[in-house]
Amino acid sequence: MRLEKRTHSSSAALVLAPLGAVLFTLLISALLVLWAGAPVGRTYGLLLQGGFGSVFAWSETLTRAIPLMLTGLAAAVAFKARLFNIGAEGQLYMGALAAVAVGGLHGGTGFDLPPALLFVLMMLAAALAGALLLLGPALMKARLGVDEVVTTLLLNFIVLLLVSLMLDGPMKDPTAMGWPQSVVLLGDLELAKLIPQTRVHTGLLWACALAVGLWALMKYTVLGFDIRAVGANARAAAFAGVPVTRTVVLVALLSGGLAGLAGAIEVAGRTSYLTLDMSPGYGYSGIVIAMLAGLHPLGVMLGSVFVAGVLVGADSMSRVVGVPTFIADVIVAASLISVLVATLLTQYRVRWQ
Amino acid sequence: MSEFLDILANPAFWVAVLRIATPLILGTLGVLLCERAGVLNLGIEGIMVAGAFTGWLAVYLGAPLWLGVAVAALTGAALGLLHAFLTVGLALSQHVSGLGITLLATALSYYGYRVSFPKVSTPPTITPFAAMDWLGLPVLAQQTPLTLLALLLVPVIAYVLYKTPVGLAVRMVGENPQAAEGQGVSVAAVRTGAIVAGSALMGVAGSFLTLSAFNAFFFNMVNGRGWICVALVVFASWRPGKALLGALLFAFFDALQLRLQQMGDAVLPYQLYLMLPYVLSIVALVLVARKASYPQALMKPYRKGER
Numbered sequence: 001m002r003l004e005k006r007t008h009s010s011s012a013a014l015v016l017a018p019l020g021a022v023l024f025t026l027l028i029s030a031l032l033v034l035w036a037g038a039p040v041g042r043t044y045g046l047l048l049q050g051g052f053g054s055v056f057a058w059s060e061t062l063t064r065a066i067p068l069m070l071t072g073l074a075a076a077v078a079f080k081a082r083l084f085n086i087g088a089e090g091q092l093y094m095g096a097l098a099a100v101a102v103g104g105l106h107g108g109t110g111f112d113l114p115p116a117l118l119f120v121l122m123m124l125a126a127a128l129a130g131a132l133l134l135l136g137p138a139l140m141k142a143r144l145g146v147d148e149v150v151t152t153l154l155l156n157f158i159v160l161l162l163v164s165l166m167l168d169g170p171m172k173d174p175t176a177m178g179w180p181q182s183v184v185l186l187g188d189l190e191l192a193k194l195i196p197q198t199r200v201h202t203g204l205l206w207a208c209a210l211a212v213g214l215w216a217l218m219k220y221t222v223l224g225f226d227i228r229a230v231g232a233n234a235r236a237a238a239f240a241g242v243p244v245t246r247t248v249v250l251v252a253l254l255s256g257g258l259a260g261l262a263g264a265i266e267v268a269g270r271t272s273y274l275t276l277d278m279s280p281g282y283g284y285s286g287i288v289i290a291m292l293a294g295l296h297p298l299g300v301m302l303g304s305v306f307v308a309g310v311l312v313g314a315d316s317m318s319r320v321v322g323v324p325t326f327i328a329d330v331i332v333a334a335s336l337i338s339v340l341v342a343t344l345l346t347q348y349r350v351r352w353q
Numbered sequence: 354m355s356e357f358l359d360i361l362a363n364p365a366f367w368v369a370v371l372r373i374a375t376p377l378i379l380g381t382l383g384v385l386l387c388e389r390a391g392v393l394n395l396g397i398e399g400i401m402v403a404g405a406f407t408g409w410l411a412v413y414l415g416a417p418l419w420l421g422v423a424v425a426a427l428t429g430a431a432l433g434l435l436h437a438f439l440t441v442g443l444a445l446s447q448h449v450s451g452l453g454i455t456l457l458a459t460a461l462s463y464y465g466y467r468v469s470f471p472k473v474s475t476p477p478t479i480t481p482f483a484a485m486d487w488l489g490l491p492v493l494a495q496q497t498p499l500t501l502l503a504l505l506l507v508p509v510i511a512y513v514l515y516k517t518p519v520g521l522a523v524r525m526v527g528e529n530p531q532a533a534e535g536q537g538v539s540v541a542a543v544r545t546g547a548i549v550a551g552s553a554l555m556g557v558a559g560s561f562l563t564l565s566a567f568n569a570f571f572f573n574m575v576n577g578r579g580w581i582c583v584a585l586v587v588f589a590s591w592r593p594g595k596a597l598l599g600a601l602l603f604a605f606f607d608a609l610q611l612r613l614q615q616m617g618d619a620v621l622p623y624q625l626y627l628m629l630p631y632v633l634s635i636v637a638l639v640l641v642a643r644k645a646s647y648p649q650a651l652m653k654p655y656r657k658g659e660r
Binding site: 002003032035036084086140144145146147149150151153154155157158161162164165168169284287288291322324326327329330332333334336337340341344348 | 395435439443444445448449450452453454456457459460461463464467468471577580581583584587622624625627628631632634635638639642643656
């Protein structure tokens with residue numbers, strides 16, 4: 001089998017390919033639904049309804065989409081520069097840890113700042129914590145040639161243990177009846193609700209603004225150009241005078257910062273304290289979303305709503321027909337693979353010989 | 354200090370070291386085979402989960418233990434074939450394809466487990482491999498046959514890689530696919546074969562967890578062991594002998610960490626001990642980074658006729 005570059009790929013194909021791939025995934029996954037002994041039509045209907053069928057469903061989906069959008073952007077910007085940041089999960093927890101440290105630990109005895117200033121400090125601390133966590137692997141990659149995939153992955157495990165250590169010790173909430181749970185954020189620092197009586201909060205606006213901002217940065221700034229050049233061909237970029245190491249470092253700060261913010265916004269918008277199970281793998285799902293979106297920041301907005309809807313819909317569907325919620329993870333992972341293949345086929349023709 | 358020596362003098366400690374090392378040896382050999390042919394396989398974490406699940410399920414449904422191992426190997430091989438199709442056939446990013454396979458294999462295994470056992474609270478168990486008392490050797494006699502298999506595979510794979518035409522073809526394809534193609538070697542066929550064989554080993558590595566180390570399947574039971582194998586293979590400079598050494602060294606620290614933690618009067622929080630294996634992996638990566646001799650074509654897709 002051989003691949004032949006297409007001379008021309010229609011823009012309709014570029015849009016239809018991912019949609020077709022997702023449909024194909026749903027068809028294949030139907031076999032798994034049948035295996036669980038549930039009616040396919042009703043199961044998918046319930047999944048759709050649970051994710052997108054009502055104001056409540058939408059509010060839950062959008063709530064879930066907020067951290068996914070931010071980790072998706074984190075992965076998109078890093079992957080664009082070929083910095084394979086698989087550590088968004090750890091960066092998210094570091095951001096949440098920093099947010100709780102700034103916004104919860106002073107307990108009235110420490111610094112007495114106006115809430116608005118404290119809020120800004122909290123978000124900056126979170127972004128910085130996430131950024132610094134990725135800086136190490138990025139520098140090790142640039143200077144020593146250590147593969148960043150493995151180092152960022154291993155750091156995820158280390159960070160989770162660090163969070164566990166903090167929640168057992170210095171940052172443990174003494175009033176939490178022994179649960180490993182952090183102190184609670186100051187009430188003033190919590191994000192307002194977008195729709196009353198639901199959980200969706202103004203973090204959604206922050207995430208969307210960051211997506212648009214990142215899109216503009218990629219499209220209209222020198223840094224954006226450098227990032228794309230380094231991603232396309234680092235050696236050629238260096239030859240053309242692009243500061244490769246500096247660009248990789250900036251990308252690491254940006255990517256880690258976005259993932260760190262995801263943690264802080266999740267704490268400030270949804271939980272108000274940090275637990276060890278705060279993220280059901282938002283960092284890893286962010287990678288899938290970025291790939292589904294073809295690393296496009298605006299596509300990440302759509303992709304995160306799609307993935308969040310599938311996850312939320314699967315929860316409510318599972319309660320009714322008893323198909324395990326893991327079907328959502330299967331659909332998301334299989335979508336990733338089939339979208340990659342479909343996108344490739346818009347650019348290449350397969351010749352069998 | 355004397356406590357430390359007591360630990361080292363206890364045969365049970367060395368039994369634990371070898372047990373912890375077994376899945377790492379098998380997994381590292383699997384990664385090594387793929388990478389020697391020039392393909393990174395980040396699917397290992399998910400392939401280990403899938404091997405642990407299908408091997409265990411086969412035995413639970415009545416298959417003999419060794420058939421369970423074969424099922425796990427076949428599961429790994431099938432997932433390897435998918436990885437080969439994506440990375441060799443379609444030349445997609447090896448990073449992304451591998452991560453996709455890890456996510457897919459993990460999700461499918463967990464889904465399969467939940468569909469098969471919808472309402473169990475305690476995980477169903479099987480009778481796992483027994484220790485090889487008949488062997489009569491200290492430490493090794495207390496291991497299960499899969500450990501022996503892992504140890505035997507090290508010289509076998511080293512022999513195949515360095516002394517046979519197949520091994521030469523694998524190494525050539527990993528170093529210089531253009532030259533290999535010029536010699537009449539099919540790059541696609543050799544890479545596909547190496548990935549399938551390596552992934553089968555990863556499946557067996559996973560099955561060790563459910564068929565030897567434990568007797569049940571748990572969520573998160575692989576818990577990063579696959580990623581450790583990816584780090585170990587760099588530490589081993591892609592050599593089977595050093596891979597064995599690395600896995601044993603790593604298992605030594607892991608077992609030590611467990612003992613220190615169990616000694617009760619914990620000087621440090623237990624999380625610090627648990628961090629040790631991951632920190633060591635990163636340290637090892639940094640230490641060998643400068644002189645790491647990556648297979649030259651690693652992660653570079655090869656398209657016939659393209660340069």
